[in-house]
Amino acid sequence: MNLSQKLSSKNFFVFNLVLIGIIFGFSLALLSFSCTSPGSIARAQVAAAPTVVIPQEALAMAEALQTVFNAVAEKALPSVVEVRTISVQRRQQTQPFHGIPWDFFFGPRGERNDGPGQEREFRSRGLGSGIIVRLADGMYYVLTNSHVVDGTSEIIIATRDGREYPAEIRGNDRRRDLAILTFRSNMSYPLAELGNSDNVKVGDWAIAIGNPLGEQYAFSVTKGTVSAVGRTGGPAGNINDFIQTDAAINQGNSGGPLVNLRGEVIGINTWIASPTGGGNVGLGFAIPINNAKRTIDELIRAGTVSDGWLGVLLSDLNRDMMLALSLTDLRGSLIVQISLDSPADRGGIRTGDVVTHFDGREVRGTNMLIQMVSNSRPGDTVVFTVIRDGQSMNFTVRIEARSDTVAAENNRLWPGISVVVLSEELRNNLRLDSDAQGLYVINVIAGSPAASMGMQRGDRVTSINDIPVPDLASFYRVLRESTDRELWFGFIRGDNNMESIRFRR
DSSP, rough: OOHHHHHHHHHHHHHHHHHHHHHHHHHHHHHHHHTTTTTHHHHHHHHHOOOOOOHHHHHHHHHHHHHHHHHHHHHHHGEEEEEEEEEEEEOOOOSSTTEEEEEEHOOOOOOOSSSTTTTEEEEEEEEEEEEEEEEEEEEEEEOOHHHHHHHHHHEEETTSOOOOOOEEEEEEEEETTEEEEEEOOOOOOOOOOOOOOOOTTTTTOOOOOTTSSSSGSSEEEEEEEEEEEOOOOOTTOOOOEEEOSSSSOTTTTTTTTTTTTOOEEEEEEEEEEEESSOOOOOOEEEEEHHHHHHHHHHHHHHOOOOOOOOOEEEOOHHHHHHHTTOOSSSSSEEEEEEEEHHHHHHHTTOOOOOEETTEEEESSSSHHHHHHHHSSTTTTTEEEEEEEEEETEEEEOOOOOHHHHHHHHHGGEESEEEOOOOOOHHHHTTTOOOOSSSSSEEOOOOOOOHHTTTTTTOOEEEEEEEEESSSSSHHHHHHHHHTTOOOOOOEEEEEEEEEEEOBOO
8 A cells, every 4th residue: 555545544434533523522422412301491491590688587477477467367277267157038939931831841730839829939148157155054155247147947056166055045236237146055165355456457457257158158357457447338237337348248147246466356257348249349347346345245145135225317527518518527416307306406405506516526527427326325414515506505415215116206306398509509409590499408308397398309498487488597596496386397399388287296
Protein backbone atom coordinates (compact mmCIF):
# COMPACT_ATOMS: atom_id res chain seq x y z
CA MET A 1 0.00 0.00 0.00
CA ASN A 2 1.58 3.26 -1.02
CA LEU A 3 1.64 6.44 1.10
CA SER A 4 -1.37 8.08 -0.54
CA GLN A 5 -3.45 5.03 0.06
CA LYS A 6 -2.33 4.97 3.72
CA LEU A 7 -3.37 8.59 4.23
CA SER A 8 -6.69 7.99 2.61
CA SER A 9 -7.36 5.05 4.91
CA LYS A 10 -6.39 7.09 7.93
CA ASN A 11 -8.66 9.96 6.94
CA PHE A 12 -11.51 7.58 6.36
CA PHE A 13 -11.00 6.07 9.80
CA VAL A 14 -10.97 9.50 11.44
CA PHE A 15 -14.03 10.55 9.50
CA ASN A 16 -15.89 7.45 10.62
CA LEU A 17 -14.84 7.99 14.20
CA VAL A 18 -16.07 11.60 14.17
CA LEU A 19 -19.33 10.55 12.56
CA ILE A 20 -19.92 7.86 15.20
CA GLY A 21 -19.22 10.42 17.92
CA ILE A 22 -21.72 12.88 16.46
CA ILE A 23 -24.40 10.20 16.18
CA PHE A 24 -23.73 8.97 19.74
CA GLY A 25 -23.89 12.51 21.14
CA PHE A 26 -27.12 13.25 19.28
CA SER A 27 -28.64 10.03 20.59
CA LEU A 28 -27.70 10.91 24.16
CA ALA A 29 -29.32 14.35 23.72
CA LEU A 30 -32.51 12.79 22.38
CA LEU A 31 -32.56 10.29 25.23
CA SER A 32 -32.04 13.06 27.78
CA PHE A 33 -34.85 15.18 26.27
CA SER A 34 -37.28 12.26 26.12
CA CYS A 35 -36.64 11.45 29.80
CA THR A 36 -37.29 15.05 30.90
CA SER A 37 -41.09 15.37 31.47
CA PRO A 38 -43.00 18.71 31.55
CA GLY A 39 -43.44 18.14 35.28
CA SER A 40 -39.74 17.89 35.85
CA ILE A 41 -39.22 21.06 33.82
CA ALA A 42 -41.84 22.77 35.95
CA ARG A 43 -40.17 21.47 39.10
CA ALA A 44 -36.90 22.84 37.87
CA GLN A 45 -38.54 26.19 37.30
CA VAL A 46 -40.20 26.10 40.74
CA ALA A 47 -36.96 25.17 42.35
CA ALA A 48 -35.40 28.11 40.67
CA ALA A 49 -38.07 30.54 41.94
CA PRO A 50 -37.20 32.80 44.88
CA THR A 51 -38.15 31.46 48.33
CA VAL A 52 -41.20 33.20 49.95
CA VAL A 53 -40.97 33.60 53.70
CA ILE A 54 -44.32 33.90 55.52
CA PRO A 55 -44.03 36.52 58.30
CA GLN A 56 -44.12 34.42 61.44
CA GLU A 57 -45.50 37.15 63.70
CA ALA A 58 -48.43 37.81 61.36
CA LEU A 59 -49.00 34.07 60.92
CA ALA A 60 -49.07 33.58 64.67
CA MET A 61 -51.70 36.33 65.02
CA ALA A 62 -53.85 34.81 62.26
CA GLU A 63 -53.59 31.34 63.76
CA ALA A 64 -54.48 32.74 67.19
CA LEU A 65 -57.65 34.29 65.74
CA GLN A 66 -58.40 31.01 64.01
CA THR A 67 -58.18 29.16 67.32
CA VAL A 68 -60.66 31.68 68.75
CA PHE A 69 -63.16 30.82 66.03
CA ASN A 70 -62.53 27.12 66.72
CA ALA A 71 -63.23 27.67 70.41
CA VAL A 72 -66.36 29.73 69.72
CA ALA A 73 -67.78 26.95 67.55
CA GLU A 74 -66.89 24.31 70.13
CA LYS A 75 -68.54 26.33 72.90
CA ALA A 76 -71.71 27.44 71.10
CA LEU A 77 -72.61 24.48 68.86
CA PRO A 78 -73.72 22.00 71.58
CA SER A 79 -76.53 24.34 72.73
CA VAL A 80 -77.87 24.80 69.18
CA VAL A 81 -80.71 22.57 67.94
CA GLU A 82 -82.61 21.89 64.75
CA VAL A 83 -86.31 22.72 64.84
CA ARG A 84 -88.19 20.50 62.38
CA THR A 85 -91.86 21.24 61.85
CA ILE A 86 -94.83 19.69 60.09
CA SER A 87 -97.86 21.78 59.16
CA VAL A 88 -101.13 20.05 58.29
CA GLN A 89 -103.79 21.73 56.19
CA ARG A 90 -107.09 20.36 54.97
CA ARG A 91 -108.22 21.43 51.53
CA GLN A 92 -111.07 20.37 49.30
CA GLN A 93 -110.12 17.85 46.63
CA THR A 94 -110.85 18.97 43.06
CA GLN A 95 -111.40 16.79 39.99
CA PRO A 96 -108.25 17.04 37.83
CA PHE A 97 -109.91 16.63 34.42
CA HIS A 98 -113.27 18.32 34.08
CA GLY A 99 -115.87 16.17 32.32
CA ILE A 100 -114.00 12.88 32.76
CA PRO A 101 -115.23 10.61 35.56
CA TRP A 102 -112.96 10.38 38.61
CA ASP A 103 -113.20 6.57 38.52
CA PHE A 104 -111.70 6.48 35.02
CA PHE A 105 -108.28 7.44 36.43
CA PHE A 106 -108.44 6.35 40.07
CA GLY A 107 -110.81 3.39 40.13
CA PRO A 108 -113.97 2.99 42.21
CA ARG A 109 -113.96 5.19 45.29
CA GLY A 110 -116.01 2.84 47.44
CA GLU A 111 -115.72 4.01 51.02
CA ARG A 112 -112.64 6.17 50.38
CA ASN A 113 -112.97 9.80 51.31
CA ASP A 114 -110.76 11.12 48.52
CA GLY A 115 -113.05 12.00 45.64
CA PRO A 116 -113.69 15.47 44.22
CA GLY A 117 -115.43 17.73 46.69
CA GLN A 118 -113.98 15.86 49.65
CA GLU A 119 -111.33 17.26 52.01
CA ARG A 120 -107.79 15.93 51.93
CA GLU A 121 -104.91 16.42 54.33
CA PHE A 122 -101.79 18.14 53.02
CA ARG A 123 -98.56 18.05 55.07
CA SER A 124 -95.68 20.48 54.60
CA ARG A 125 -92.31 20.38 56.33
CA GLY A 126 -90.27 23.26 57.68
CA LEU A 127 -86.86 23.70 59.26
CA GLY A 128 -85.42 26.28 61.61
CA SER A 129 -82.94 26.59 64.44
CA GLY A 130 -83.00 27.29 68.16
CA ILE A 131 -80.87 27.55 71.29
CA ILE A 132 -81.27 25.82 74.65
CA VAL A 133 -81.69 28.55 77.26
CA ARG A 134 -83.09 26.86 80.38
CA LEU A 135 -83.30 23.48 82.17
CA ALA A 136 -85.72 22.65 85.00
CA ASP A 137 -86.70 19.20 86.29
CA GLY A 138 -85.63 17.41 83.13
CA MET A 139 -87.42 19.94 80.91
CA TYR A 140 -85.32 21.85 78.38
CA TYR A 141 -86.49 25.24 77.10
CA VAL A 142 -85.52 26.29 73.57
CA LEU A 143 -85.65 29.85 72.22
CA THR A 144 -86.50 30.20 68.51
CA ASN A 145 -88.44 32.49 66.16
CA SER A 146 -92.20 32.61 66.35
CA HIS A 147 -92.48 32.35 62.57
CA VAL A 148 -90.58 29.04 62.64
CA VAL A 149 -93.33 27.31 64.64
CA ASP A 150 -96.48 29.36 63.92
CA GLY A 151 -99.30 27.17 62.61
CA THR A 152 -97.39 23.90 62.98
CA SER A 153 -98.98 20.60 64.00
CA GLU A 154 -95.83 18.70 64.96
CA ILE A 155 -92.42 19.86 66.19
CA ILE A 156 -89.25 17.78 66.51
CA ILE A 157 -86.11 19.01 68.26
CA ALA A 158 -82.92 17.43 66.87
CA THR A 159 -79.70 17.84 68.86
CA ARG A 160 -76.18 17.74 67.50
CA ASP A 161 -75.58 14.25 68.93
CA GLY A 162 -78.20 12.88 66.52
CA ARG A 163 -81.06 12.45 69.01
CA GLU A 164 -84.59 13.63 68.29
CA TYR A 165 -87.30 14.71 70.74
CA PRO A 166 -90.96 15.68 70.34
CA ALA A 167 -91.44 19.30 71.36
CA GLU A 168 -94.29 21.61 72.31
CA ILE A 169 -94.79 25.37 72.18
CA ARG A 170 -94.62 26.82 75.68
CA GLY A 171 -95.30 30.40 74.63
CA ASN A 172 -95.33 32.72 71.64
CA ASP A 173 -94.52 36.43 71.27
CA ARG A 174 -95.44 37.33 67.70
CA ARG A 175 -94.68 41.07 68.05
CA ARG A 176 -91.04 40.24 68.80
CA ASP A 177 -91.04 37.08 66.63
CA LEU A 178 -89.91 34.88 69.53
CA ALA A 179 -91.17 31.56 70.89
CA ILE A 180 -90.21 29.10 73.62
CA LEU A 181 -90.33 25.33 72.93
CA THR A 182 -89.98 22.53 75.46
CA PHE A 183 -88.68 18.96 75.29
CA ARG A 184 -87.75 16.35 77.90
CA SER A 185 -84.49 14.40 77.99
CA ASN A 186 -82.26 12.56 80.45
CA MET A 187 -79.23 13.62 78.42
CA SER A 188 -77.08 16.53 79.51
CA TYR A 189 -77.05 19.47 77.10
CA PRO A 190 -75.30 22.78 77.80
CA LEU A 191 -77.23 26.04 77.98
CA ALA A 192 -76.42 28.91 75.64
CA GLU A 193 -74.58 31.77 77.32
CA LEU A 194 -76.51 35.00 76.72
CA GLY A 195 -74.42 38.13 76.23
CA ASN A 196 -75.25 41.84 76.36
CA SER A 197 -76.40 43.14 72.98
CA ASP A 198 -76.22 46.74 74.23
CA ASN A 199 -72.43 46.40 73.97
CA VAL A 200 -72.47 45.34 70.30
CA LYS A 201 -70.66 47.79 68.02
CA VAL A 202 -70.39 48.14 64.26
CA GLY A 203 -67.29 46.27 63.11
CA ASP A 204 -67.45 43.57 65.80
CA TRP A 205 -66.89 39.98 64.70
CA ALA A 206 -70.15 38.03 64.39
CA ILE A 207 -70.58 34.26 64.07
CA ALA A 208 -73.92 32.82 62.88
CA ILE A 209 -74.84 29.22 63.72
CA GLY A 210 -77.81 27.24 62.47
CA ASN A 211 -79.27 24.88 59.91
CA PRO A 212 -79.36 26.66 56.53
CA LEU A 213 -81.09 25.28 53.43
CA GLY A 214 -82.00 21.86 54.80
CA GLU A 215 -80.80 19.15 57.14
CA GLN A 216 -77.75 18.25 55.01
CA TYR A 217 -76.22 21.57 56.05
CA ALA A 218 -77.20 21.31 59.72
CA PHE A 219 -75.09 22.99 62.42
CA SER A 220 -73.22 25.26 60.02
CA VAL A 221 -70.98 28.06 61.28
CA THR A 222 -70.40 31.26 59.28
CA LYS A 223 -68.54 34.38 60.27
CA GLY A 224 -68.57 38.05 59.36
CA THR A 225 -68.94 41.39 61.06
CA VAL A 226 -71.68 43.50 62.58
CA SER A 227 -72.42 45.92 59.76
CA ALA A 228 -75.09 48.02 61.53
CA VAL A 229 -77.18 48.19 64.70
CA GLY A 230 -80.64 49.56 65.40
CA ARG A 231 -82.03 48.58 62.01
CA THR A 232 -85.80 48.65 61.55
CA GLY A 233 -88.04 46.96 59.02
CA GLY A 234 -88.39 43.26 58.37
CA PRO A 235 -91.57 41.25 58.79
CA ALA A 236 -94.77 43.27 59.27
CA GLY A 237 -95.73 43.93 62.87
CA ASN A 238 -92.26 43.21 64.26
CA ILE A 239 -91.24 45.77 66.91
CA ASN A 240 -87.54 44.85 67.16
CA ASP A 241 -84.52 46.90 66.26
CA PHE A 242 -82.11 44.54 64.54
CA ILE A 243 -78.41 43.79 64.44
CA GLN A 244 -77.29 43.70 60.80
CA THR A 245 -74.49 41.30 59.82
CA ASP A 246 -72.76 40.03 56.70
CA ALA A 247 -72.22 36.61 58.28
CA ALA A 248 -74.04 34.27 55.88
CA ILE A 249 -77.64 33.66 57.03
CA ASN A 250 -80.05 31.64 54.88
CA GLN A 251 -83.45 30.01 55.18
CA GLY A 252 -83.24 27.53 58.05
CA ASN A 253 -80.96 29.78 60.10
CA SER A 254 -84.03 31.46 61.64
CA GLY A 255 -83.99 31.06 65.41
CA GLY A 256 -80.29 30.24 65.57
CA PRO A 257 -77.76 32.32 67.49
CA LEU A 258 -75.53 35.16 66.42
CA VAL A 259 -72.54 35.00 68.80
CA ASN A 260 -69.52 37.14 69.60
CA LEU A 261 -65.86 36.16 70.00
CA ARG A 262 -66.56 35.03 73.57
CA GLY A 263 -69.17 32.55 72.36
CA GLU A 264 -71.96 34.62 73.94
CA VAL A 265 -75.29 34.90 72.15
CA ILE A 266 -75.82 38.52 71.10
CA GLY A 267 -78.76 37.97 68.75
CA ILE A 268 -81.31 35.57 67.29
CA ASN A 269 -81.03 35.25 63.49
CA THR A 270 -84.41 36.17 62.03
CA TRP A 271 -84.54 37.42 58.44
CA ILE A 272 -82.51 38.35 55.38
CA ALA A 273 -82.84 41.09 52.78
CA SER A 274 -82.43 39.79 49.24
CA PRO A 275 -83.46 41.20 45.84
CA THR A 276 -84.80 37.76 44.87
CA GLY A 277 -86.10 36.80 48.32
CA GLY A 278 -83.79 33.79 48.22
CA GLY A 279 -80.16 33.39 49.23
CA ASN A 280 -77.85 35.48 51.34
CA VAL A 281 -76.42 38.67 49.84
CA GLY A 282 -74.67 39.90 52.97
CA LEU A 283 -77.73 41.47 54.61
CA GLY A 284 -78.77 39.32 57.55
CA PHE A 285 -80.67 40.56 60.61
CA ALA A 286 -80.79 39.29 64.19
CA ILE A 287 -83.01 40.23 67.14
CA PRO A 288 -80.78 41.70 69.89
CA ILE A 289 -80.66 39.19 72.74
CA ASN A 290 -81.52 41.90 75.29
CA ASN A 291 -84.88 42.22 73.51
CA ALA A 292 -85.47 38.53 74.24
CA LYS A 293 -84.37 38.21 77.87
CA ARG A 294 -87.60 39.45 79.42
CA THR A 295 -89.62 37.50 76.83
CA ILE A 296 -87.81 34.27 77.76
CA ASP A 297 -88.69 34.68 81.45
CA GLU A 298 -92.33 35.60 80.84
CA LEU A 299 -92.97 32.88 78.25
CA ILE A 300 -91.49 30.22 80.53
CA ARG A 301 -93.43 31.51 83.53
CA ALA A 302 -96.79 32.35 81.96
CA GLY A 303 -96.73 31.38 78.29
CA THR A 304 -97.52 34.96 77.25
CA VAL A 305 -95.89 38.39 77.37
CA SER A 306 -97.67 41.40 78.85
CA ASP A 307 -96.68 44.46 76.81
CA GLY A 308 -97.02 48.04 77.96
CA TRP A 309 -99.62 50.25 76.24
CA LEU A 310 -99.66 54.03 75.84
CA GLY A 311 -102.65 54.45 73.51
CA VAL A 312 -101.29 56.46 70.58
CA LEU A 313 -100.53 56.14 66.87
CA LEU A 314 -97.12 57.48 65.89
CA SER A 315 -95.27 58.75 62.84
CA ASP A 316 -91.64 59.37 62.05
CA LEU A 317 -90.78 62.98 61.28
CA ASN A 318 -89.81 64.26 57.86
CA ARG A 319 -88.29 67.58 56.90
CA ASP A 320 -91.63 69.20 56.04
CA MET A 321 -93.00 68.26 59.48
CA MET A 322 -89.83 69.52 61.16
CA LEU A 323 -90.16 72.93 59.51
CA ALA A 324 -93.94 73.15 60.04
CA LEU A 325 -93.66 72.35 63.77
CA SER A 326 -90.55 74.52 64.35
CA LEU A 327 -88.38 71.57 65.38
CA THR A 328 -84.60 71.69 65.38
CA ASP A 329 -84.00 68.13 64.09
CA LEU A 330 -85.71 64.91 63.00
CA ARG A 331 -85.25 63.00 66.24
CA GLY A 332 -88.36 61.98 68.13
CA SER A 333 -91.77 60.62 67.21
CA LEU A 334 -94.92 62.57 66.29
CA ILE A 335 -98.23 61.59 67.91
CA VAL A 336 -100.81 61.69 65.12
CA GLN A 337 -103.71 59.90 66.87
CA ILE A 338 -104.57 59.37 70.52
CA SER A 339 -106.93 56.77 71.95
CA LEU A 340 -109.60 58.41 74.10
CA ASP A 341 -109.36 57.56 77.83
CA SER A 342 -106.00 55.85 77.25
CA PRO A 343 -102.92 56.25 79.50
CA ALA A 344 -101.61 58.97 77.15
CA ASP A 345 -104.96 60.81 77.13
CA ARG A 346 -105.27 60.72 80.92
CA GLY A 347 -101.64 61.77 81.31
CA GLY A 348 -102.13 64.97 79.26
CA ILE A 349 -100.36 63.93 76.03
CA ARG A 350 -102.09 65.24 72.89
CA THR A 351 -101.97 64.84 69.12
CA GLY A 352 -99.24 66.95 67.58
CA ASP A 353 -96.86 66.38 70.50
CA VAL A 354 -93.39 65.20 69.50
CA VAL A 355 -91.95 62.74 72.05
CA THR A 356 -88.22 63.30 72.48
CA HIS A 357 -87.43 61.41 75.72
CA PHE A 358 -88.79 58.42 77.60
CA ASP A 359 -87.84 58.51 81.29
CA GLY A 360 -84.78 60.57 80.38
CA ARG A 361 -83.67 58.30 77.51
CA GLU A 362 -83.52 59.92 74.09
CA VAL A 363 -86.13 58.78 71.57
CA ARG A 364 -84.48 58.71 68.14
CA GLY A 365 -87.53 57.51 66.20
CA THR A 366 -90.94 55.85 66.23
CA ASN A 367 -89.72 52.26 66.32
CA MET A 368 -87.56 53.01 69.33
CA LEU A 369 -90.48 54.57 71.22
CA ILE A 370 -92.73 51.58 70.43
CA GLN A 371 -90.09 49.26 71.90
CA MET A 372 -89.67 51.40 75.00
CA VAL A 373 -93.41 51.43 75.70
CA SER A 374 -93.86 47.74 74.88
CA ASN A 375 -90.99 46.72 77.15
CA SER A 376 -92.48 48.67 80.05
CA ARG A 377 -94.37 46.65 82.63
CA PRO A 378 -98.04 47.44 83.23
CA GLY A 379 -98.24 49.78 86.22
CA ASP A 380 -94.89 51.47 85.52
CA THR A 381 -94.93 55.28 85.81
CA VAL A 382 -93.02 56.95 82.99
CA VAL A 383 -92.07 60.58 82.34
CA PHE A 384 -92.51 61.60 78.69
CA THR A 385 -90.72 64.68 77.42
CA VAL A 386 -92.48 66.28 74.44
CA ILE A 387 -92.11 69.33 72.23
CA ARG A 388 -95.38 71.29 72.03
CA ASP A 389 -95.58 74.67 70.27
CA GLY A 390 -91.79 74.87 70.36
CA GLN A 391 -91.63 74.29 74.13
CA SER A 392 -90.29 71.24 75.99
CA MET A 393 -92.80 69.81 78.46
CA ASN A 394 -92.94 66.74 80.74
CA PHE A 395 -95.96 64.48 81.35
CA THR A 396 -96.14 61.59 83.81
CA VAL A 397 -98.07 58.59 82.47
CA ARG A 398 -98.99 55.29 84.11
CA ILE A 399 -98.47 52.51 81.55
CA GLU A 400 -101.23 49.90 81.18
CA ALA A 401 -101.26 46.35 79.82
CA ARG A 402 -101.72 46.15 76.07
CA SER A 403 -104.96 44.53 74.93
CA ASP A 404 -105.22 43.65 71.25
CA THR A 405 -108.96 44.22 71.46
CA VAL A 406 -108.70 47.72 72.95
CA ALA A 407 -105.79 48.65 70.69
CA ALA A 408 -107.92 47.78 67.65
CA GLU A 409 -110.93 49.91 68.67
CA ASN A 410 -110.83 52.59 65.97
CA ASN A 411 -113.83 54.43 67.42
CA ARG A 412 -111.56 55.56 70.27
CA LEU A 413 -108.90 57.09 68.00
CA TRP A 414 -108.96 60.90 68.15
CA PRO A 415 -109.50 62.45 65.69
CA GLY A 416 -108.98 59.61 63.16
CA ILE A 417 -107.68 61.91 60.42
CA SER A 418 -104.12 62.56 59.15
CA VAL A 419 -103.20 65.65 57.15
CA VAL A 420 -100.17 67.08 55.33
CA VAL A 421 -99.26 70.54 54.09
CA LEU A 422 -100.01 71.35 50.45
CA SER A 423 -96.48 71.42 49.11
CA GLU A 424 -95.70 72.60 45.59
CA GLU A 425 -95.13 68.99 44.49
CA LEU A 426 -98.48 67.90 45.95
CA ARG A 427 -100.28 70.85 44.33
CA ASN A 428 -98.81 69.84 40.95
CA ASN A 429 -99.80 66.21 41.43
CA LEU A 430 -103.36 67.22 42.37
CA ARG A 431 -103.46 69.90 39.63
CA LEU A 432 -104.43 72.57 42.13
CA ASP A 433 -104.01 76.30 41.69
CA SER A 434 -101.11 77.97 43.46
CA ASP A 435 -103.55 79.75 45.80
CA ALA A 436 -105.40 76.55 46.79
CA GLN A 437 -106.02 76.41 50.54
CA GLY A 438 -106.28 73.71 53.18
CA LEU A 439 -104.39 70.77 54.69
CA TYR A 440 -104.65 67.68 52.53
CA VAL A 441 -106.28 64.62 54.16
CA ILE A 442 -104.08 61.61 53.41
CA ASN A 443 -105.87 59.11 55.66
CA VAL A 444 -109.20 58.62 57.44
CA ILE A 445 -109.31 55.70 59.86
CA ALA A 446 -112.41 53.56 59.40
CA GLY A 447 -114.75 53.71 62.42
CA SER A 448 -112.99 56.74 63.91
CA PRO A 449 -114.66 60.03 64.89
CA ALA A 450 -113.43 61.63 61.65
CA ALA A 451 -115.00 58.82 59.62
CA SER A 452 -118.30 59.23 61.49
CA MET A 453 -118.17 62.96 60.65
CA GLY A 454 -118.09 62.08 56.96
CA MET A 455 -114.48 63.04 56.24
CA GLN A 456 -112.82 61.46 53.18
CA ARG A 457 -109.31 61.04 51.85
CA GLY A 458 -108.59 63.95 49.49
CA ASP A 459 -110.58 66.55 51.46
CA ARG A 460 -108.72 69.76 52.36
CA VAL A 461 -109.25 70.93 55.95
CA THR A 462 -109.49 74.71 56.36
CA SER A 463 -110.83 75.07 59.92
CA ILE A 464 -111.55 73.25 63.18
CA ASN A 465 -114.56 74.42 65.20
CA ASP A 466 -114.71 77.51 62.94
CA ILE A 467 -111.10 78.43 63.79
CA PRO A 468 -108.87 78.69 60.66
CA VAL A 469 -105.99 76.18 60.50
CA PRO A 470 -103.73 77.39 57.66
CA ASP A 471 -100.74 75.29 58.72
CA LEU A 472 -99.84 72.09 60.55
CA ALA A 473 -98.91 73.82 63.80
CA SER A 474 -102.29 75.57 64.06
CA PHE A 475 -104.11 72.34 63.11
CA TYR A 476 -102.60 70.48 66.08
CA ARG A 477 -102.95 73.45 68.43
CA VAL A 478 -106.69 73.90 67.78
CA LEU A 479 -107.23 70.14 67.78
CA ARG A 480 -105.47 69.87 71.14
CA GLU A 481 -107.61 72.62 72.65
CA SER A 482 -110.76 70.88 71.35
CA THR A 483 -109.99 67.47 72.78
CA ASP A 484 -112.37 67.77 75.75
CA ARG A 485 -115.45 68.98 73.86
CA GLU A 486 -117.25 68.63 70.53
CA LEU A 487 -115.38 68.75 67.24
CA TRP A 488 -116.20 69.60 63.63
CA PHE A 489 -114.17 70.37 60.52
CA GLY A 490 -114.54 72.96 57.79
CA PHE A 491 -113.15 71.54 54.55
CA ILE A 492 -113.07 71.72 50.77
CA ARG A 493 -114.18 68.74 48.71
CA GLY A 494 -113.62 69.28 45.02
CA ASP A 495 -114.70 72.89 44.45
CA ASN A 496 -117.17 73.01 47.34
CA ASN A 497 -116.74 74.44 50.83
CA MET A 498 -118.31 72.06 53.34
CA GLU A 499 -118.70 71.46 57.06
CA SER A 500 -118.52 68.08 58.75
CA ILE A 501 -121.04 66.56 61.14
CA ARG A 502 -120.33 67.56 64.75
CA PHE A 503 -118.81 64.93 66.99
CA ARG A 504 -119.11 64.98 70.78
CA ARG A 505 -116.86 62.97 73.07
